[in-house]
Amino acid sequence: MIHIESVKYDGKKIILLDQTKLPLEEVYLEIETLKDLWDAIFELKVRGAPAIGIAAAYGVALGASQLTETEYVSFFEKYEEISDYLASSRPTAVNLFWALNRMKKTLMDNKNMAIPDIKQILHNEADAIKKDDAEICTAIGEYGLTLLQDGMTLLTHCNTGGIATAKYGTALAPIYLAKERGMDIKVFADETRPLLQGARLTAWELMKADVDVTLITDSMAAMVMQQGKVDAVIVGCDRIAANGDTANKIGTYGLAVLAQKHNIPFYVASPLSTIDMETSTGAEIPIEERSATEITHGLGKQTAPDGVKVFNPAFDVTPNELITAIITEKGIIQAPYSEHLKVLFV
Numbered sequence: 001m002i003h004i005e006s007v008k009y010d011g012k013k014i015i016l017l018d019q020t021k022l023p024l025e026e027v028y029l030e031i032e033t034l035k036d037l038w039d040a041i042f043e044l045k046v047r048g049a050p051a052i053g054i055a056a057a058y059g060v061a062l063g064a065s066q067l068t069e070t071e072y073v074s075f076f077e078k079y080e081e082i083s084d085y086l087a088s089s090r091p092t093a094v095n096l097f098w099a100l101n102r103m104k105k106t107l108m109d110n111k112n113m114a115i116p117d118i119k120q121i122l123h124n125e126a127d128a129i130k131k132d133d134a135e136i137c138t139a140i141g142e143y144g145l146t147l148l149q150d151g152m153t154l155l156t157h158c159n160t161g162g163i164a165t166a167k168y169g170t171a172l173a174p175i176y177l178a179k180e181r182g183m184d185i186k187v188f189a190d191e192t193r194p195l196l197q198g199a200r201l202t203a204w205e206l207m208k209a210d211v212d213v214t215l216i217t218d219s220m221a222a223m224v225m226q227q228g229k230v231d232a233v234i235v236g237c238d239r240i241a242a243n244g245d246t247a248n249k250i251g252t253y254g255l256a257v258l259a260q261k262h263n264i265p266f267y268v269a270s271p272l273s274t275i276d277m278e279t280s281t282g283a284e285i286p287i288e289e290r291s292a293t294e295i296t297h298g299l300g301k302q303t304a305p306d307g308v309k310v311f312n313p314a315f316d317v318t319p320n321e322l323i324t325a326i327i328t329e330k331g332i333i334q335a336p337y338s339e340h341l342k343v344l345f346v
């Protein structure tokens with residue numbers, strides 16, 4: 001697999017692969033202000049729960065590096081403003097908050113250090129979050145691989161590949177490892193309306209890795225399952241509640257219902273950083289609602305009448321009872337999730 005780093009930081013600027021330009025252009029943005037980073041996260045120039053967390057970690061490191069406060073109390077106050085600002089960019093992917101919390105803890109754990117040293121420590125911690133994520137996604141790939149057999153066809157939704165993480169991705173990680181080990185795995189990729197992450201990003205990523213991928217519209221998923229063409233569904237996630245209810249890209253819940261109807265395993269691939277034990281059920285997961293124009297003017301072309309009412313939730317919640325297993329870096333978790341997820345955090 002050709003690894004593309006979608007988020008980098010050199011101490012003065014964050015370099016982001018602009019995912020809104022794919023698949024036609026590979027454009028890298030040089031982000032030097034917090035507003036530009038906030039906008040990049042909100043506009044999905046950087047996207048995917050783990051990648052959002054990594055970008056936010058570099059965001060507070062960048063913001064801290066630009067602070068002029070020379071003593072801890074005022075430095076910390078300004079730092080909190082930076083962190084709270086980035087936390088307001090998108091509400092659903094818990095990795096954003098997990099990364100910001102880890103960075104703030106690092107700052108507080110080093111409050112007796114000199115300010116210049118604190119700034120370097122924050123940079124190092126953000127690098128560690130990225131490095132950890134690459135190892136975590138590799139481990140998710142290894143565990144996910146144990147669920148795959150040569151000749152299987154998988155269906156996936158949205159984009160959960162290398163560009164959404166530090167490497168390999170989550171749901172795509174086992175697919176990449178299978179390819180690297182010479183296994184014959186085929187993939188149906190849902191285009192994933194309205195922003196088409198599946199068509200624009202997953203199809204692009206998998207073709208670059210020479211994986212056999214077939215693009216379908218979201219509405220075709222039912223038919224390919226009905227025709228017996230899908231051996232398993234594997235998706236990513238943005239937040240898993242303590243009982244296993246899972247928020248993921250809009251359309252995921254429908255796939256889970258279809259998978260149950262057709263007796264097809266439904267797997268969720270998730271780093272522990274996307275499991276939110278503070279949120280007890282899916283009903284409490286904040287679901288981002290996005291602008292009407294993403295639907296009425298999909299990618300710039302008007303396809304609906306002016307003034308039409310629109311509902312545009314970016315995510316939905318799959319009840320835990322529809323999930324066959326959750327693939328994490330610590331192993332494959334099955335129901336009862338309330339019991340089995342808790343064990344991961346002891």
Ligand SMILES: CSC[C@H]1O[C@H](OP(=O)(O)O)[C@H](O)[C@@H]1O
Nearest residue numbers: 047048049158160164236237249
């Ligand atoms: C490993 S990516 C997880 C998750 O993030 C995506 O959402 P978005 O494209 O809005 O950032 C999608 O829900 C993926 O499954």
